[in-house]
Amino acid sequence: MEAITGRAGVAKGTFYLYFSSRAQLLESVRERWMDELLSAASGGPEPEDWPARVRALVELVADLVLGQPGLHVGLLHPPARSGRPVAALGRLEELVERSIREARAAGVPDLPEPGSAAAFLVHGVHGVLDRHLQAQPEGAGRDRLMEEVARLAERLLGSGDRRA
Secondary structure, eight states: OHHHHHHHTOOHHHHHHHOSSHHHHHHHHHHHHHHHHHHHHTTOOOTTOHHHHHHHHHHHHHHHHHSSHHHHHHHHSOOGGGOOOOHHHHHHHHHHHHHHHHHHHTTOOSOOOHHHHHHHHHHHHHHHHHHHHHHOTTOTTHHHHHHHHHHHHHHHHOOOOOOO
16 A cells, blocks of 8 residues: 555555545546546447447457556456456446447348357457457557457358348
8 A cells, every 4th residue: 555655645544535445446446447448439330330330349349458558457357256247347348238239220130139149249358358468568569459359350250141
């Protein structure tokens, strides 16, 4: 706690006026980070342009993971002893699920069940990106990786191609 308050230039007592623990501080930072990320996603492609929307969703998760690797690890990988999943990924799942529902409502054919597909996509993409970071911590090869992940996501979610 001393390192946090020292770096912030505040007394421990001041810190505890706002946060009851380090865990509460991390949760607050996580929420702010996700709010900014999800806000940036709100101006994405229209539901009818399903391939572009899939690509945008994949890139959103990639930016979350690859954009700031240290922050990603600190915020999305809680200590093993916590035993709790991170709520931030649930918020991403909600965004993807909502996108699938909107595309269905816009008439995009052959989309999978939104809840399961969203969970599979978010956690699958997150896992692939984590694996990439372990192999290449500097994030090298991002474009090639994004092409492959987007191709896999399109296979899961369908291209939205109306031709039979």
